[in-house]
Amino acid sequence: MNGLDLEVITRALPWLAQGLQYTVQLTCVAALGGIALGTILALARLSSHPVVAGVAAGYVNLMRSVPLLLVIFWFYFLVPLGLQWVTGAGSPPRVGAERSAYVTFILFEAAYFCEIVRAGIVSVGAGQQSAARALGLDRIQVLVHVILPQAFRNMLPVLLTQAIILFQDVSLVSLLNVTDFVGAAGKIAQRDGRVVEMYLFVALVYLVLCSAASALVRRWQRTHSIGRHPETAR
Amino acid sequence: MTMISLDAVSKWYGTFKVLDACTTAIERGEVVVICGPSGSGKSTLIKCINALEPFQQGTIRVDGVSVGDPNTDLARLRARVGMVFQHFELFPHLSVLDNLNLAQVRVLGRSRDAASERSLALLQRVGLRDQATKFPAQLSGGQQQRVAIARALSMDPIAMLFDEPTSALDPEMIVEVLDVMSTLAQEGMTMLCVTHEMGFARRVANRVIFMDHGAIVEDVTKDAFFDDPTARSVRAQTFLSKILQH
Amino acid sequence: MNWQIFLETMPEGDAAWWEMLASGLGWTLACAACAWVIALAAGTGIGIARTGASRAAARAAIIYVELFRNIPLIVQFFLWYFVLPELCAPLKRWVIEADPSVVQFLAATSCLGLFTSARIAEQVRAGIESLGRGQRQAARAMGLSEAQCYRHVLLPVTFRVIMPPLTSELMNLVKNTAVAYSIGLAELFFRTREMGEITFRYFEAFAAATLAYMVIALAANRAMRFIERRIAVPGVAGTARSAH
Numbered sequence: 001m002n003g004l005d006l007e008v009i010t011r012a013l014p015w016l017a018q019g020l021q022y023t024v025q026l027t028c029v030a031a032l033g034g035i036a037l038g039t040i041l042a043l044a045r046l047s048s049h050p051v052v053a054g055v056a057a058g059y060v061n062l063m064r065s066v067p068l069l070l071v072i073f074w075f076y077f078l079v080p081l082g083l084q085w086v087t088g089a090g091s092p093p094r095v096g097a098e099r100s101a102y103v104t105f106i107l108f109e110a111a112y113f114c115e116i117v118r119a120g121i122v123s124v125g126a127g128q129q130s131a132a133r134a135l136g137l138d139r140i141q142v143l144v145h146v147i148l149p150q151a152f153r154n155m156l157p158v159l160l161t162q163a164i165i166l167f168q169d170v171s172l173v174s175l176l177n178v179t180d181f182v183g184a185a186g187k188i189a190q191r192d193g194r195v196v197e198m199y200l201f202v203a204l205v206y207l208v209l210c211s212a213a214s215a216l217v218r219r220w221q222r223t224h225s226i227g228r229h230p231e232t233a234r
Numbered sequence: 235m236t237m238i239s240l241d242a243v244s245k246w247y248g249t250f251k252v253l254d255a256c257t258t259a260i261e262r263g264e265v266v267v268i269c270g271p272s273g274s275g276k277s278t279l280i281k282c283i284n285a286l287e288p289f290q291q292g293t294i295r296v297d298g299v300s301v302g303d304p305n306t307d308l309a310r311l312r313a314r315v316g317m318v319f320q321h322f323e324l325f326p327h328l329s330v331l332d333n334l335n336l337a338q339v340r341v342l343g344r345s346r347d348a349a350s351e352r353s354l355a356l357l358q359r360v361g362l363r364d365q366a367t368k369f370p371a372q373l374s375g376g377q378q379q380r381v382a383i384a385r386a387l388s389m390d391p392i393a394m395l396f397d398e399p400t401s402a403l404d405p406e407m408i409v410e411v412l413d414v415m416s417t418l419a420q421e422g423m424t425m426l427c428v429t430h431e432m433g434f435a436r437r438v439a440n441r442v443i444f445m446d447h448g449a450i451v452e453d454v455t456k457d458a459f460f461d462d463p464t465a466r467s468v469r470a471q472t473f474l475s476k477i478l479q480h
Numbered sequence: 481m482n483w484q485i486f487l488e489t490m491p492e493g494d495a496a497w498w499e500m501l502a503s504g505l506g507w508t509l510a511c512a513a514c515a516w517v518i519a520l521a522a523g524t525g526i527g528i529a530r531t532g533a534s535r536a537a538a539r540a541a542i543i544y545v546e547l548f549r550n551i552p553l554i555v556q557f558f559l560w561y562f563v564l565p566e567l568c569a570p571l572k573r574w575v576i577e578a579d580p581s582v583v584q585f586l587a588a589t590s591c592l593g594l595f596t597s598a599r600i601a602e603q604v605r606a607g608i609e610s611l612g613r614g615q616r617q618a619a620r621a622m623g624l625s626e627a628q629c630y631r632h633v634l635l636p637v638t639f640r641v642i643m644p645p646l647t648s649e650l651m652n653l654v655k656n657t658a659v660a661y662s663i664g665l666a667e668l669f670f671r672t673r674e675m676g677e678i679t680f681r682y683f684e685a686f687a688a689a690t691l692a693y694m695v696i697a698l699a700a701n702r703a704m705r706f707i708e709r710r711i712a713v714p715g716v717a718g719t720a721r722s723a724h
Binding site: 281314328340371 | 614615617618619620621622623624625628632633636637640713714715716
């Protein structure tokens with residue numbers, strides 16, 4: 001070890017920025033897709049139809065009991081086969097880990113977002129439901145205009161916190177040789193033999209970004225919970 | 235002989251003054267009721283006496299020991315002053331008996347058997363000996379507060395502090411707690427009670443302290459407080475008229 | 481599908497594939513168990529520091545939690561395994577001479593242990609704070625020292641209150657052991673991939689691993705529930721305040 005070579009990092013910055021861009025992109029797509037699919041799953045889990053509720057619960061529990069890494073590899077192999085089945089092509093199309101990761105993370109995160117949304121919906125309370133029904137709103141209107149707006153406001157901090165976790169979890173795709181932020185740093189680290197500089201730099205960037213993001217979430221939580229929970233405001 | 239003395243005690247939360255030069259003395263065997271509107275600093279004042287709350291100015295002495303002195307062994311001091319809380323604060327994971335035994339064993343160093351013997355005697359006294367093996371959550375509010383009083387007594391305190399002991403209770407349970415407190419007073423315990431129970435004050439107290447905005451406004455005998463209202467301050471009169479209306 | 485593959489012998493050596501996976505499972509469980517012990521001990525300590533009287537300790541605890549929570553787990557693995565020895569010469573000398581699987585195991589348990597401890601610390605802090613100031617004051621009012629107050633009053637209740645989140649932390653820990661694959665620890669996921677790459681029986685290998693992880697998760701869940709029931713006390717089950 002002969003001192004830190006910071007120039008390695010400056011030289012690699014454009015390459016690292018590309019990796020970070022992929023990481024951010026995958027995080028955003030997976031968060032939005034995951035919340036959308038997760039909301040549908042949550043409604044299915046709360047459905048009075050036992051089969052619908054049971055299938056949704058089974059899917060969520062399966063995803064939540066298996067390591068993300070295993071799921072990433074599962075989908076890496078299954079997505080091409082699934083596309084072949086859907087399109088009826090003769091051989092599985094080449095998808096590549098970069099693109100299969102989008103499917104993986106949407107489907108995987110949906111299970112986690114489902115549980116958050118479900119708790120959010122339950123937190124709104126049966127009284128709101130009755131009051132809205134009493135006004136003559138139909139089930140969908142109750143959901144769209146009364147329940148979900150309140151639920152999403154209540155669970156926004158938790159959703160954002162989950163998105164921060166997702167941002168970190170995306171780094172696991174580097175094990176499929178994808179050039180996300182960690183993957184980009186890993187490739188430089190190996191090429192130049194500069195493991196220490198690269199990984200410390202990556203850790204620092206994540207630390208700064210994630211700490212800042214969670215600080216913002218906490219601040220939002222503080223300013224928006226005053227008055228609503230006088231018990232905890234003390 | 236003076237048991238508890240306060241001399242010009244002041245306390246701030248930031249720039250907000252919660253206690254304003256409070257001075258008083260409680261003699262051995264005396265029962266003093268502190269009353270006043272909410273937010274007047276009553277609870278803060280008695281929590282300062284056993285150093286649960288720090289204060290910035292003045293001195294408090296309990297049995298001659300200065301509470302604010304950094305060399306004072308606060309644990310030992312607190313062990314000698316019993317305290318009863320508004321929300322009981324029994325330890326929910328311990329049985330009633332173990333709630334009473336815990337500090338006897340850990341702080342006073344009593345053997346478990348000696349502690350249990352003392353605890354059961356005290357439970358007998360508050361009429362709850364048969365509940366000794368239950369957990370706090372299995373008792374009614376009034377029963378829980380009687381256990382809390384017994385727990386404080388288990389340390390053989392030289393004085394007892396009560397912080398609104400009945401204000402979290404349903405009306406029918408208030409009586410059973412006040413009865414225990416009255417008996418205690420008759421036996422000569424030195425007591426300082428923050429309470430709105432004016433009937434209790436009238437029957438049991440020797441003196442009444444009225445607080446407002448962190449200051450001691452009135453510090454007079456019970457008879458003077460209740461029977462000679464015109465001699466009282468306007469604020470005390472207003473308070474009394476509100477609280478005695480119903 | 482060829483489920484017979486598990487009974488077939490590996491190309492080198494005389495072990496069957498199922499034995500290979502079982503040995504991986506063994507490493508997974510050992511790694512999770514050791515990391516859990518570290519995580520509980522460190523997490524409790526940090527949680528106490530976070531809520532205790534010392535401001536400096538509370539601030540240090542916040543930094544600790546932020547540090548371990550805001551860096552991706554895989555990067556933490558790289559820091560422990562690749563970076564730490566480079567920064568510490570005696571450690572590097574030892575690493576070069578030691579059995580690599582021992583080094584991997586120690587790096588993995590330290591990494592997972594401290595990573596999980598930050599999460600447990602937050603649960604412990606939240607649990608202690610949920611008890612409110614009253615319990616602390618009541619304990620102090622009876623002359624218990626701060627240490628006695630934690631030992632006999634705050635922690636016994638806190639751990640009962642936080643059993644459900646602790647259960648999910650344990651299950652997360654088991655799942656996170658798979659990331660130790662990134663530093664080459666021959667745990668279950670490592671063996672699963674190895675089997676897939678050599679036999680091209682990815683589907684069978686992954687299905688077996690999925691089943692194994694589900695069974696461990698279920699077992700961990702049941703074990704924690706059992707403990708939760710055994711230590712249950714009336715009025716304390718995440719509902720401590722409703723007793724008032």
